[in-house]
Amino acid sequence: MQKIILFYKFVPVADPETVMFWQRNLCERLNLKGRIIISENGINGTLGGQIENIKMYIRDMNKHPLFKKIQYKWSDGNADDFPKLSVKVRKELVTLAPxxxxxxxxxxxxxxxxxxxxxxxxHPDVVILDARNDYESEIGAFKGKNVIKPKIKNFRDIKSELDKLPKDQPILTYCTGDVRCEYLSAYMKHKGFDEVYHLDGGIVKYGEEYRDSGHWEGKCFVFDERLNIAFSNKSKDIGICVHCDNQTSNHINCEDKSCNRLVLACVDCATKTNNCEQHSSVMV
Structure with a gap:
């Protein structure tokens, strides 16, 4: 049986290149696929493979002085949900303010x-800031009176949203697995925000505990072949198909080479066209 794990840890890494080679060799030996990013500030990864191999990976991680006590988020899936194994060194774990x-x-x-x-x-009136991209939040988000879902395609663009937020009021921020919102909380603290809280473990951990009976609504976007995960059989489709306006959580990439935009298209419409609403020549 196979599973997928999501994990990260902010920790000073003196030699990211050495960690990169160790991680690559470890994952190749265990037949794991996915993505791992290493920087001077830590590690961020998503891996899929046989459960026993993932457990061996975690055991090796726990033996490393830098990577003990990482919180691993488990979900259904397998190694084939990733095209290959990618292990890279970057300046930031998540690109925000290089x-x-x-x-x-x-x-x-x-x-x-x-x-x-x-x-x-x-505190039903609290400001809740979604730290994800708009194509993620369109299929699932937390419910509330003051939920902010920025119209962004890249995490770094969320900085422009911060200028609109009150610095003297509590703000909750969340993302898929917590790496972006924890990073963002440090940046917001640097920018003078008084009281910011991030969701420990992210949407994935909240979904494990509350499924679809809490403040979450919809499905959770993920960056692999699955594209989204549901927390129960009661998960709602809250996204809107660009062709027929029906509710859906099904994303496709527009086949037009000049576009390649990720859009929502219900299963019925996706069987008729693989293009977005602007480049489709088929009436759906």
Whole structure:
């Protein structure tokens, strides 16, 4: 049986290149596929493979002085959900502010899923900032009176959204597995925000605990061949097909080479055209 794990850790890494070669050799030996990014600030990865091999990977990680006590998020899937194994060194674990100096290890408090859930219960007017891209949030998001879903295609563009937010009020921020929102919380602290909380473990951990009975609605976008995951058989399709306006969570890439845009197309429409609404010559 196979599974997929999602993980990260912010920790000073003196020699990212050496860690990269170790990670590549370890994953190849265990027949794991996926993506791993290493920087001077830590590690961020998603891997798929046989459960026993993943457990061996985790055991080796726990033996390393830098990578002990990582929180691993498990989900259904397999190695074939990734085209290959990619292990790279980058300047940032997630690209946000490569030209700015700030302490990435000085993140704000993370709220466990139960704490997050109860905070929203007690403070229904709290500002909730989605730290993901718009094509992610269109199929699933937290519900609330003041949920902000930025119209961005890249995480680094979320900086422009911060200028619109109050610095003297509590703000909750979340993402898929917590790496982006923890990183963002450190950046927001650097920018003078007084009270920012990120969802510890991200949407995935919240979904494990509350499924579809909490403040989450829809499905969770993931960056592999699955494209999304549901937390129960009650998960709703809240995205809108670009062709017929029916509700869907099905993404396709426009086949037009000048476009390649990721758009929502329901299964019925996707059987008739593999293009977006602008480049489709088929009436659907």
């Amino acid at each position: 030209d700015e100096q700030f302490n990435v290890f000085n993140s704000t408090k993370g709220l466990k899923p139960k704490q997050w859930h109860e905070y929203i219960d007690k």
